[in-house]
Amino acid sequence: MKSAMRTDYYTATQNACNLCAPLGAALVFKGIANTVPLLHGSQGCSTYIRRYMISHFKEPLDIACSNFGEETAIFGGGANLKIAIDNIRKQYCPDLIGIATTCLSETIGDDVPMFIKAYQNGCRDEDLPALVHVSTPSYQGTHMQGFHGAVRALVATLAETASVEGPLSVNLFPGMVSPSDLRQLKEMVAAFDLEAILVPDYSETLNGPLWTEYQPIPQGGTPVAALRRTGGAAASIECGLVLSGEKETAGTWLEDHCGVPLHRLGLPIGIGASDLFFASLAAISGQPIPGKYTAQRGRLLDALVDGHKHFNGVKAALFGEEDLVAGLAAFCGELGIIPVLCATGGGNGRFVQTVQSVVPERYHDQMQILEDSDFVTIEKTLEALAPDLLIGHSKGFTMSRRLQRPLIRVGFPVHDRVDGSRMLHLGYRGAQQLFDRIANTLIEEKQKKNHVGYTYY
Amino acid sequence: MATGANKKPAEVRLDRQDPEKIKARLLAKYPPKVARKRAKQIVVNKVSADGEVPVISSNVRTVPGLMGQRGCCYAGCKGVVLGPTRDIINITHGPIGCGYYSWLTRRNQTDPDSSADGHNYIPYCFSTDMQDQEIIFGGEKKLKQAIQEAYDNFKPKAIAVFSTCPVGLIGDDVHAVCREMKAKLGINVFGFSCEGYKGVSQSAGHHIANNGIFKHVVGLDDTVKEGNYRINLLGEYNIGGDAFEIERLFERCGITLVSSYSGNASIDAFANSHTADLNLIMCHRSINYVAEMMETKFGVPWIKVNFIGAAATAKSLRKIAQYFDEQELTDIVEQVIAEEMPAVEAACADVRPRTEGKRAMLFVGGSRAHHYQELFAELGMKTLSAGYEFGHRDDYEGRKVLPDIKVDADSRNIEEMEITPDPERFKPRISEAKKAELEAKGLQFSAYDGMMTEMPDGTMVIDDLSQYETDQLIKMFKPDIFCAGIKEKYTVQKHGIPLKQLHSYDYGGPYAGFKGAINFYKEIDRMVSSRAWQYMRAPWQEHPELSATYAWE
Numbered sequence A: 001m002k003s004a005m006r007t008d009y010y011t012a013t014q015n016a017c018n019l020c021a022p023l024g025a026a027l028v029f030k031g032i033a034n035t036v037p038l039l040h041g042s043q044g045c046s047t048y049i050r051r052y053m054i055s056h057f058k059e060p061l062d063i064a065c066s067n068f069g070e071e072t073a074i075f076g077g078g079a080n081l082k083i084a085i086d087n088i089r090k091q092y093c094p095d096l097i098g099i100a101t102t103c104l105s106e107t108i109g110d111d112v113p114m115f116i117k118a119y120q121n122g123c124r125d126e127d128l129p130a131l132v133h134v135s136t137p138s139y140q141g142t143h144m145q146g147f148h149g150a151v152r153a154l155v156a157t158l159a160e161t162a163s164v165e166g167p168l169s170v171n172l173f174p175g176m177v178s179p180s181d182l183r184q185l186k187e188m189v190a191a192f193d194l195e196a197i198l199v200p201d202y203s204e205t206l207n208g209p210l211w212t213e214y215q216p217i218p219q220g221g222t223p224v225a226a227l228r229r230t231g232g233a234a235a236s237i238e239c240g241l242v243l244s245g246e247k248e249t250a251g252t253w254l255e256d257h258c259g260v261p262l263h264r265l266g267l268p269i270g271i272g273a274s275d276l277f278f279a280s281l282a283a284i285s286g287q288p289i290p291g292k293y294t295a296q297r298g299r300l301l302d303a304l305v306d307g308h309k310h311f312n313g314v315k316a317a318l319f320g321e322e323d324l325v326a327g328l329a330a331f332c333g334e335l336g337i338i339p340v341l342c343a344t345g346g347g348n349g350r351f352v353q354t355v356q357s358v359v360p361e362r363y364h365d366q367m368q369i370l371e372d373s374d375f376v377t378i379e380k381t382l383e384a385l386a387p388d389l390l391i392g393h394s395k396g397f398t399m400s401r402r403l404q405r406p407l408i409r410v411g412f413p414v415h416d417r418v419d420g421s422r423m424l425h426l427g428y429r430g431a432q433q434l435f436d437r438i439a440n441t442l443i444e445e446k447q448k449k450n451h452v453g454y455t456y457y
Numbered sequence B: 001m002a003t004g005a006n007k008k009p010a011e012v013r014l015d016r017q018d019p020e021k022i023k024a025r026l027l028a029k030y031p032p033k034v035a036r037k038r039a040k041q042i043v044v045n046k047v048s049a050d051g052e053v054p055v056i057s058s059n060v061r062t063v064p065g066l067m068g069q070r071g072c073c074y075a076g077c078k079g080v081v082l083g084p085t086r087d088i089i090n091i092t093h094g095p096i097g098c099g100y101y102s103w104l105t106r107r108n109q110t111d112p113d114s115s116a117d118g119h120n121y122i123p124y125c126f127s128t129d130m131q132d133q134e135i136i137f138g139g140e141k142k143l144k145q146a147i148q149e150a151y152d153n154f155k156p157k158a159i160a161v162f163s164t165c166p167v168g169l170i171g172d173d174v175h176a177v178c179r180e181m182k183a184k185l186g187i188n189v190f191g192f193s194c195e196g197y198k199g200v201s202q203s204a205g206h207h208i209a210n211n212g213i214f215k216h217v218v219g220l221d222d223t224v225k226e227g228n229y230r231i232n233l234l235g236e237y238n239i240g241g242d243a244f245e246i247e248r249l250f251e252r253c254g255i256t257l258v259s260s261y262s263g264n265a266s267i268d269a270f271a272n273s274h275t276a277d278l279n280l281i282m283c284h285r286s287i288n289y290v291a292e293m294m295e296t297k298f299g300v301p302w303i304k305v306n307f308i309g310a311a312a313t314a315k316s317l318r319k320i321a322q323y324f325d326e327q328e329l330t331d332i333v334e335q336v337i338a339e340e341m342p343a344v345e346a347a348c349a350d351v352r353p354r355t356e357g358k359r360a361m362l363f364v365g366g367s368r369a370h371h372y373q374e375l376f377a378e379l380g381m382k383t384l385s386a387g388y389e390f391g392h393r394d395d396y397e398g399r400k401v402l403p404d405i406k407v408d409a410d411s412r413n414i415e416e417m418e419i420t421p422d423p424e425r426f427k428p429r430i431s432e433a434k435k436a437e438l439e440a441k442g443l444q445f446s447a448y449d450g451m452m453t454e455m456p457d458g459t460m461v462i463d464d465l466s467q468y469e470t471d472q473l474i475k476m477f478k479p480d481i482f483c484a485g486i487k488e489k490y491t492v493q494k495h496g497i498p499l500k501q502l503h504s505y506d507y508g509g510p511y512a513g514f515k516g517a518i519n520f521y522k523e524i525d526r527m528v529s530s531r532a533w534q535y536m537r538a539p540w541q542e543h544p545e546l547s548a549t550y551a552w553e
């Protein structure tokens, strides 16, 4: 097994493969009902992050900002934060304001928790929205740290331990997946007669219909009341194998403080990982796996057997968010595709080991695993590996063009295709769709290169 | 000039609504202090007989918690002005996000084959990707290394460094690092202190970029490019290939383009741009500083042009001919216009039956909200309301208000460079007498009358429009088309109203010049005549009795 950290190559970053922390946090806050994300810092960050996420989701996506000026940068941002909260309340009457910091407020060391306390003390008898803060300095972590940090902050701020009446509920921390994936997960959980409390759930807010009436904040998302009930759930499921090495997550918080049992799984990508996911739901609910899913699984396997000839020995390069890449690597293993390169811009030092653990050993000596990487490094590495196809997000396009290899778009960001928010990766159906897309791409390549023009494959 | 507004009293009332009442409704939900501030930025237009317009507050800090359109100083400096130049390696000094988000996000095109070495770094994103360690101990060492690595890999002619917010706070001296690396590498290396918290919008970054280019690049090469009628085109960024279309027209007319700031630009052209004989300004907001400095130091005069709109294009070409005042040029320009216009007129006549009388709103940038009103007018469409994202009072009310603009805390921290005539190279391009003669014939130098003077009375001019106000305007007016950027696009379209992106052109274009006008007519026709919106409500939502029918069947 060969693996490398980026430091083997360059000090600076050229064409990064990760984004900055408050983006992840803002996305999480978009998955809470009637919530406004607020970045504490200068307006450029919130504008950039809004602009960037919108190019992927193609939906309204508003992020407020406390709008630092030069004097704020010198004297601190307490006053600005207060004004921002006041104005957001007046305009939008939200149930929750999710406050993430930018590098600027972090560098000057603003004490946001203290500002929030002061604000709450200052309006004791008013009906205040919940104020949730997460610290997101981008010089310490990527958008994924921001994402998981915000999920943890939400439950840590709001969860109550009180015993819960009504249907059995399960907390589901799905990681950074698509709105279609979230819808699929909810359906899966509901099939076990469980109530899913998804944190976050932007399946409606970031993939909604046209409006027949004006909506100040797009409808959908997990209600604040549901967040409070996370402390009384039957169990928590936290997706992401790399994440599962993290000591402080939403899941561990609920386990430590409210005694909610925690299931740490990989993202349910492919057969094995989806099986484990369903097994957890069955264990939590005490119900068998619904026939509908057994049938989906059967159809998927049938397609796999029939399509095996297209995949065997094919070499793929995977890149993007660490847990997505780990999940895809496992799925490639199931298909008979060799993931010759697995690369991420983040990784937390656990990526290499995680990927190794999910890919069959027989492939290991043909693989490179890069953590904390960027596209210049990835591309350099790929020159020797000669992959047949690339699987990753839109930022790999330049590389795909230069290497003349097809790019199958997955994850985030996808801003050069129309279906970024509708792509399905999870469960048997997600696997089926990935399978189809990969197979069709490989066939198309073959067909293009063939001189006769065969139409049967 | 006021385009006939005063002659058409029918337009005084805004879409049959009272503009003052609309204004009151926009402000109703704000806390009193915010409402007072916004009230000065929301103005009902009125052009007096001698061309006076009301004062509008602009280039002031956005209130925290109001979601606006604006970006930061860094975005204006790196993204807008320097970004379109293909052969400078732009290194973002800061944490990863700022650089990542400005990586190939603007739709400025470039043609690397038009310079000899073919360098093109636009597809790259270089960042020092600061980590904890640099925030605590300083990032100069890493910056040096980043410059070295960029040099080793690409051997560029020039490297520029852009500071983001944390850099200013930890006190890195990027200029010292750049000087050191410039001496070491023997290429041009220069830095910009364009931390995002400076100024109130991108506009501060434009100014800083103008200063930096002027200080570090302009005047480095005195070679005089061959050709007649040598001009620079300033403030044209080649979005969607606009500059290519304008270049085509210049070529047809025999006008020599020395440099362009900075669409399809090369740093070599900036270096000898001071040898041109006339500066043309497209986007006044982002680039007027370079023009002013070039005039003071080298004696190159400037005029305002606009190549958005067929009539405006013809007018701008005629202005150039008027300036050079040679029969030969005047003849070619007239001939080119005569040859280009029939296709434009035919295209316009084709779509006008469907666009006539439709209503538009434009909130974008620092010049486009003004320029694009020309194209809508050609389509017979009315502009109900318009405003800039980062314009100043002079962009609204005209440069005559420049002496009255107050310097506040946010503008004070942007350097105003002291420029004096170059002892050897200052050369007035035309004599005072000639200038006076041309002025008498109607050619205005160093003049921009702003957007409001050309808008009808009763239209609403709104500076730094917020998302909340956007929603209210949409609700109250249901315009036929809304022009802004991608941040506003999907909210507006949720209401079934098409939004045309005037930053990226929705990846279409060009819209400049004659061919561009034709493209725009077709695009707007497609948007305002689209039938998709009529399906917004399902039949059973429209007629509830239907749902019963469906159930019964």
Ligand code: SF4
Binding pocket: A042, A043, A044, A045, A046, A048, A102, A103, A104, B072, B073, B074, B075, B094, B097, B098, B163, B164, B165, B166, B194, B195, B196, B197
């Ligand atoms: S940190 Fe500063 S420079 Fe970077 S995007 Fe934010 S406001 Fe702009």
Ligand code: SF4
Binding pocket: A020, A021, A022, A044, A045, A048, A101, A102, A103, A104, A138, A139, B094, B095, B096, B097, B098, B099, B164, B165, B166
């Ligand atoms: S300053 Fe930090 S938070 Fe802001 S855009 Fe840059 S990396 Fe992201």
